[in-house]
Amino acid sequence: MNAMTDRIAGVLVLPQPYVLFLGDTTVPGFAKTAFGLRDWAADKCVGELRLPGATVTTGLEALTAAEAHARGARALVIGVANLGGVIPANWRASLVEALEAGLDLIAGMHMRLADIPELAEAAHRLGRQLIDVRVPPPQIPVGTGRKRSGKRLLTVGTDCALGKKYTALALARAFERRGIDSDFRASGQTGIMIAGGGIAMDAVVSDFEAGAAELLSPDAAPGHWDIIEGQGALTHPAYAAVSLGLLHGSQPDVFVVCHEPGRTEMLGTAGYKLTSVEEIVELTLLLGRRTNPAIRCGGFAFNTSALGEAAATELMARESARLGLPVADPVRGGPAFDVLVDSCLA
Amino acid sequence: MNAMTDRIAGVLVLPQPYVLFLGDTTVPGFAKTAFGLRDWAADKCVGELRLPGATVTTGLEALTAAEAHARGARALVIGVANLGGVIPANWRASLVEALEAGLDLIAGMHMRLADIPELAEAAHRLGRQLIDVRVPPPQIPVGTGRKRSGKRLLTVGTDCALGKKYTALALARAFERRGIDSDFRASGQTGIMIAGGGIAMDAVVSDFEAGAAELLSPDAAPGHWDIIEGQGALTHPAYAAVSLGLLHGSQPDVFVVCHEPGRTEMLGTAGYKLTSVEEIVELTLLLGRRTNPAIRCGGFAFNTSALGEAAATELMARESARLGLPVADPVRGGPAFDVLVDSCLA
Structure with a gap:
């Protein structure tokens, strides 16, 4: 897999490695995505990024966006949910900072990254990607039932x-x-x-x-x-x-x-x-x-x-x-x- | 059912009655939608609208958009398909004319009405609706399995x-x-x-x-x-x-x-x-x-x-x-x- 989204082929491919964003979360149950990535994709995670007030941690090293980028991170993953699946206003400055540091943003929440004007504007200005993993690729073909090998x-x-x-x-x-x-x-x-x-x-x-x-x-x-x-x-x-x-x-x-x-x-x-x-x-x-x-x-x-x-x-x-x-x-x-x-x- | 689209309730409701648009079609098989409407919704069809060159007819009276509107039509239905499901350029002036005559447009083709700039512009200017029946309503809830009456x-x-x-x-x-x-x-x-x-x-x-x-x-x-x-x-x-x-x-x-x-x-x-x-x-x-x-x-x-x-x-x-x-x-x-x-x- 290459480090870009390839939407032509029909299957989403994400830029890696990641830095895991935990926001200011204090409820471990809301950080299931971050814990899942730590447990199953540790080799693809360079560290975590927390905001002041956060008490939840994955145990990975705390980094700034610039430090994460310097260690090879290509994307910041929003690894935390909250009630309603929204991206709170007090997270947004950090997310813009991540885009400015050279990271793409990846999320799987109900609220779409591209629907937040300040993120859309910054991504456009910087040539960065906002990737919502819940959005399926376009041009999916109708099934045929043809038997595949493997x-x-x-x-x-x-x-x-x-x-x-x-x-x-x-x-x-x-x-x-x-x-x-x-x-x-x-x-x-x-x-x-x-x-x-x-x-x-x-x-x-x-x-x-x-x-x-x-x-x-x-x-x-x-x-x-x-x-x-x-x-x-x-x-x-x-x-x-x-x-x-x-x-x-x-x-x-x-x-x-x-x-x-x-x-x-x-x-x-x-x-x-x-x-x-x-x-x-x-x-x-x-x-x-x-x-x-x-x-x-x-x-x-x-x-x-x-x-x-x-x-x-x-x-x-x-x-x-x-x-x-x-x-x-x-x-x-x-x-x-x-x-x-x-x-x-x- | 009232004569408007009600997308809040989750189920599309179409403006009626219709005038059936046949374009310049010469292949009866492409007019299946128009024939279906004539056979099953005759009381909702005031007539048909054909372009020069058309040889296919539903047998309903041929009308202009203005005549159809005068007889009570509220929408023009594109009752004909062609290879590829597109809306050919030579149909568009007639469709704009229908919008100007006070008719909404209804289609069920792969190409969306709202994606055709001249139709989108005219509908916006005139306060008319472009209704693609293949587009499901927003805000559909997840199923619950609750037993319904009837x-x-x-x-x-x-x-x-x-x-x-x-x-x-x-x-x-x-x-x-x-x-x-x-x-x-x-x-x-x-x-x-x-x-x-x-x-x-x-x-x-x-x-x-x-x-x-x-x-x-x-x-x-x-x-x-x-x-x-x-x-x-x-x-x-x-x-x-x-x-x-x-x-x-x-x-x-x-x-x-x-x-x-x-x-x-x-x-x-x-x-x-x-x-x-x-x-x-x-x-x-x-x-x-x-x-x-x-x-x-x-x-x-x-x-x-x-x-x-x-x-x-x-x-x-x-x-x-x-x-x-x-x-x-x-x-x-x-x-x-x-x-x-x-x-x-x-």
Whole structure:
């Protein structure tokens, strides 16, 4: 990947490395993007940039914009959200300073960088880029269903926000450790920042959803694996369109079902009960066979963060025996996760 | 519906009645939108407007823009397409003249009216509207899956472009003849022009696809029916996201499967075989139950335009016996279609 945005090819490519902007944040939960970048793209982060009053830190070195640029940073990433997804007025002088120091700006918030006049003016004057990773590339083609070369793994889920990105990243890292030629393919904003590219699948016009997924994992060498970050759930009453377009266009050979034991209701719905993992396996096989008749389930990734170590291990062993496939928590890792990786590669 | 566009409410509402613009078209196949409006919205069409050289006619009275306005027309509809979906330079003077005569402009082409400087300038100067029916309304909410009151029927299909709009219109007309309180709900550009409103579901951002479908058929009286125009097919490798979002958000009580006997391959795909009608019934039940557990199949609408009368009748009778549900061709109508309507209302 080169250090520029290439919107012609249809997939966003971000300038790297980054400096992580934390604003004046005092709530760690608002800095999830910065923490995700520190955890999964540390080699692409030269440091952090905080404003007076900030108490949250990634633990990376605190730098000014000019210092970050001198260390090789090419972009400042807004690594913090706040209620409403806006960019507060008291951050803006620092963001203009970053543009003046030679950095592009990258954000994934609801408010667009280019809609803030002082940033738009400064970027135009300085020839810098304002990159909103939620904005999909133009000229996405309609899908064709043509079979592409190479291998693909897609993470799917019983709901939103329960570990599909984390699981894909952990699998990509495990594949890499085993010397397997692979790429993490990002389909959401934090994933795109980590990968340095991708397509925000939830922001694509529905007629082009499968076409965008086809672009996201192009033809590759026969032994190459794309590990694709899933979105939503096939049974989510709001987001199933995103999930199905991504499934059809990804043509996965293998999928891993992500699940949070104990969650009973779909996020943001009028009381919809969570679908069982078995139902998600069946639906994914049924619908996924349309574009890849050889699709199979590699196993399950459980988010057991609410459980203690012993309870989590016992639950996963029991569920693995019941389901006949590996169950592991990618955050806990360990031998169970190696078994899941073995199953995906089998 | 009032005679203005209301974009706040989330569903486009068009100014009516129309005058149908045919340009200088000599190819009847390019005037499908105009013919559809003549056939299904004759009471909303005051006449047609042709340029010198045109040989295609809808049979409606030829009028100038000023004459059309004097007869009550509120908008000129571009009822003709050409290769590439552009608005040729030699049409533009007439379109400006229509704006000057007091008409808004409505189009459903790929090229947007507002992107043509001379139209944008004239509309701005005259306070007229340029309405692209392919542009979905802003501020579409995310779906919730909340159960809405009233009854709903959705037309689904084994592929694109085989009669889902026509079937929905024919069913809506049949419901009306029986005195049933109902509305045709349009999800594509020609349907929107016929209905005078609706949402171009294929142009909605995928995260909001089900939410848009929820908007399209709002709460209604318990005995009221919405007859919703379907899109794509659940097994189409490019468009299934549109179909699933529309299915989930529509929460249909009844669906009718549209099919063209003899078609063997999905449109625009890399050789994908057409799905059988039984598979579409099963998939629609399986996925549709998520938002309406009482969903059922009302029967089948076959497009038998390639067959003679006797062969079509024989085929539909045989398929009806095999499938255990009514099969009818809404274009041919007749007793078989009445049986299909009975089944939908049962």
